[in-house]
Amino acid sequence: MSFEKKSVLITGGTGALGHVVAERFLKEGASVATSYIFEDELKYLTESFRKQVQIVRADVTDDEDVAALFHQVGSKFGKVDILINIVGGFVQGAPVKNVATKDWERMLDINLKSVFLCSRQYLNQDGDRAYGRIISMSAMPGLNPSAGKAAYSVSKAGVSVFTKVLGEELKGTGITANAIAPSIIRTPANEKSMPEEDLAKWVTPEEIADTMMFLCSANGRSVNGVTIPVYGGV
Numbered sequence: 001m002s003f004e005k006k007s008v009l010i011t012g013g014t015g016a017l018g019h020v021v022a023e024r025f026l027k028e029g030a031s032v033a034t035s036y037i038f039e040d041e042l043k044y045l046t047e048s049f050r051k052q053v054q055i056v057r058a059d060v061t062d063d064e065d066v067a068a069l070f071h072q073v074g075s076k077f078g079k080v081d082i083l084i085n086i087v088g089g090f091v092q093g094a095p096v097k098n099v100a101t102k103d104w105e106r107m108l109d110i111n112l113k114s115v116f117l118c119s120r121q122y123l124n125q126d127g128d129r130a131y132g133r134i135i136s137m138s139a140m141p142g143l144n145p146s147a148g149k150a151a152y153s154v155s156k157a158g159v160s161v162f163t164k165v166l167g168e169e170l171k172g173t174g175i176t177a178n179a180i181a182p183s184i185i186r187t188p189a190n191e192k193s194m195p196e197e198d199l200a201k202w203v204t205p206e207e208i209a210d211t212m213m214f215l216c217s218a219n220g221r222s223v224n225g226v227t228i229p230v231y232g233g234v
Contacts (some may be wrong), residue, residue: 001217004029007038007077011060012087016187019049020205021212026052028213033073035060035087051151060087060114060209070121082216083135085115092125095149103210104151111155115162119177132175133216138227140183140234156181160227167225176224178215183234184209201233
């Protein structure tokens with residue numbers, strides 16, 4: 001699987017999942033850029049990663065920042081071929097009657113608005129193309145909602161619905177849009193917060209990256225507008 005002469009923009013490519021995805025695309029010959037928002041994210045990056053990846057500070061819930069992000073990446077790579085929407089967040093669950101308005105709005109902003117803004121900007125790039133990929137992150141609660149996770153579940157379900165709409169709009173264009181819905185991702189932060197869980201059942205960042213690579217490959221061209229569950233043993 002080769003992505004030579006392909007450019008990839010990963011939102012949140014400095015995080016536990018994002019940097020694994022970035023390194024996988026680098027290994028396959030792609031030109032890679034990533035957004036970040038907090039300076040603390042950068043201190044964990046290797047010197048090799050910093051040298052190979054274009055790193056741009058951007059708030060992907062803000063229209064102007066998203067436009068500037070694509071402008072900077074486009075100035076270096078010409079255009080973005082593959083957009084990977086990883087930026088997202090989670091707030092502790094609560095019954096609907098106790099959900100704070102700020103938490104509801106935050107989930108919709110970081111999990112759904114970010115995907116909309118970046119996907120819209122991606123589709124408005126100049127020039128015709130015969131190939132393109134948009135991959136976004138839904139989540140298990142977005143497909144199988146449960147009590148106490150209203151804000152998170154609704155925001156991630158929105159990603160799946162938005163992806164389906166994109167798939168319909170992009171039929172026959174050579175561009176596909178799909179989403180991945182993992183269960184619990186095995187990251188250091190999740191391991192620390194849930195030490196009593198059976199980690200072997202969780203999904204690894206590498207497994208998610210494998211799914212992304214297939215969807216972005218030529219062999220993935222017929223998969224469009226769907227959300228793929230990647231649950232592992234959960």
